[in-house]
Amino acid sequence: MTASERSLGIMARCQGSHFVDKGYYKKLTLYGRKHGIRVFVFSPRQVNFSTRMVKGFEYRNGSWHAKEFPIPAFIYDRCFVGPSYRHYKPFVEKLQNDRNITFLGHGLSGxxxxxxxxxxxxxxxxxxPPTEIFSYPVLQATLEKYGAAIIKPMAGTHGIGVVRIKEVRSGYEASGRNRDNQPFTRRIRDTAGLKSFVSVFTAGRKFLVQPYLELxxxxxxxxxxxxxxxxxxxxxxxxxxxxxxxxxxxxxxxxxxxxxxxxxxxxxxxxxxxxxxxxxxxxxxxxxxxxxxxxxxxxxxxxxxxxxxxxxxxxxxxxxxxxxxxxxxxxxxxxxxxxxxxxxxxxxxxxxxxxxxxxxxx
Known part of the structure; x- marks a missing residue:
């Protein structure tokens, strides 16, 4: 087995030498080394498909070092999906379609x-839980049936953008986390106000609607x-x-x-x-x-x-x-x-x- 076939590339969203989960990747590197597996971190945007080389980072002697590596035979996909994922997606798909590369697993789509x-x-x-794609009529129907509903982004993480909407005596109450992951609660007088609120809150993103469960x-x-x-x-x-x-x-x-x-x-x-x-x-x-x-x-x-x-x-x-x-x-x-x-x-x-x-x- 060649050196590249004994290598595991951690595919992550790197901004220069900055990438999240460095502590986790360090431990993966050290554990891999004990078993004769070379582990390094790279961005899919730094792959040169002509030379079959990739710029990445390897943990050695107590710190991360930039280096050029052969494209690894095995890839551990940690490229989190988010608003900027579209910049990485074409490169990820090209790697996935490469016959010489095995992905440990493929990320779920949504x-x-x-x-x-x-x-x-x-x-x-x-x-x-009963789940439907968000639209205002679907939200209304869910509120009429259950009295309270949850709307959540299709591609969200960390609870960001998850909102509970419930009927209260004075109209509606919306509570959850905004795009900055800050908790908020807002009172809404009537259906027109609710329609306006959810229209602004969901603008530009796809959401799901579920009944609110007492969790x-x-x-x-x-x-x-x-x-x-x-x-x-x-x-x-x-x-x-x-x-x-x-x-x-x-x-x-x-x-x-x-x-x-x-x-x-x-x-x-x-x-x-x-x-x-x-x-x-x-x-x-x-x-x-x-x-x-x-x-x-x-x-x-x-x-x-x-x-x-x-x-x-x-x-x-x-x-x-x-x-x-x-x-x-x-x-x-x-x-x-x-x-x-x-x-x-x-x-x-x-x-x-x-x-x-x-x-x-x-």
């Missing part, structure tokens, strides 16, 4: 597409369960860890970027549910963790890891809220789960090593 895939599973479909503790603290599932060194799906993310009471989401906290699932459930119900909830979460990755991969194509966000309403019903193919790992450090934290970092390299052996074997 919340709506994922919802449509999961809705085909008899086991998972009942756990999906909070009795004292009003929003929470969800983050389940991290990853491919292991045998190419099989395994659950790395489960943790509860608790949000700010002023917020409707529990995302850590909005000032949230984390706690272990095992200690959280008995505090808020009777033992029989807590056991059923955990059993349901485990079924989702086992079924969802395999089912989604059948429809979508190869995946390497997923962050599954699961909601539990006040009645103890379990809901699949969101699935992320580029999940964070902070939550396991926050709950002091060293095993989950270690696996969350090492599993992508173990899976890459498995694919390398498969390629040699094939």
């Amino acid at each position: 919340k709506w597409q994922v919802h449509q895939m999961l809705a085909k599973s008899p086991l998972l479909a009942p756990l999906l 909070h503790t009795p004292d009003g603290t929003p929470f969800d369960v983050r389940v991290l599932v990853q491919k292991n060194g045998l190419g099989k799906w395994a659950t790395t860890g489960k943790a509860v993310r608790l949000g700010d009471k002023r917020s409707i989401t529990s995302n850590l970027h909005g000032g949230g906290k984390a706690t272990p699932l095992a200690s959280f459930l008995p505090l808020h549910f009777k033992s029989a119900k807590a056991a059923r909830i955990e059993q349901s979460i485990n079924r989702v963790a086992e079924e969802l990755p395999r089912f989604l991969e059948e429809s979508h194509g190869r995946l390497v890891e997923l962050g599954i966000d699961i909601g539990i309403d006040t009645a103890g019903n379990v809901w699949i809220i969101e699935v992320n193919s580029r999940p964070g790992r902070t939550v396991f450090r926050m709950i002091d789960d060293p095993t989950a934290q270690l696996h969350s970092i090492t599993q992508p390299v173990r899976y890459a090593h498995y694919l390398m052996k498969e390629r040699v074997g094939g």
Whole structure:
């Protein structure tokens, strides 16, 4: 196997030498080195397809160094989708279509597409909140039926742009997080005001509409369960860890970027549910963790890891809220789960090593 075939390129959105998650990529590099795998970070915009070389960064001797590398045989896609992704997309697609390159997994395309895939599973479909593409008539119909609705961006992250709209005595109340991820609450007098508000708020972006679910503790603290599932060194799906993310009471989401906290699932459930119900909830979460990755991969194509966000309403019903193919790992450090934290970092390299052996074997 050549040096380029023993290399793992972490594809990220680099602005010069600036890129996020340097601490995570450093650990990946050091773990890869122990197993004879060269790991480096690069931007898809810095690939020269004529020379088959790419400008990137490698962690050596305590710091990151710029260097030119052969295009790696294996790529770990951490190129987060956002407003500027269109500048990267053509280069990403060219790499994906290169026969000599294997992606550990392909990023999910969007919340709506994922919802449509999961809705085909008899086991998972009942756990999906009713979801439709946003339009003002759809929002009105949802409010009339449920009294409260959520609108969320199709391609949003970190809870940014998620808004709850509910009917109140004086009209409507909109509360959530704006584009700067700041919490806000606004009173709206009538339907004309509501139409004006959502028109301005959603301008230029596609949104989804769902009924508002009571996903909070009795004292009003929003929470969800983050389940991290990853491919292991045998190419099989395994659950790395489960943790509860608790949000700010002023917020409707529990995302850590909005000032949230984390706690272990095992200690959280008995505090808020009777033992029989807590056991059923955990059993349901485990079924989702086992079924969802395999089912989604059948429809979508190869995946390497997923962050599954699961909601539990006040009645103890379990809901699949969101699935992320580029999940964070902070939550396991926050709950002091060293095993989950270690696996969350090492599993992508173990899976890459498995694919390398498969390629040699094939």
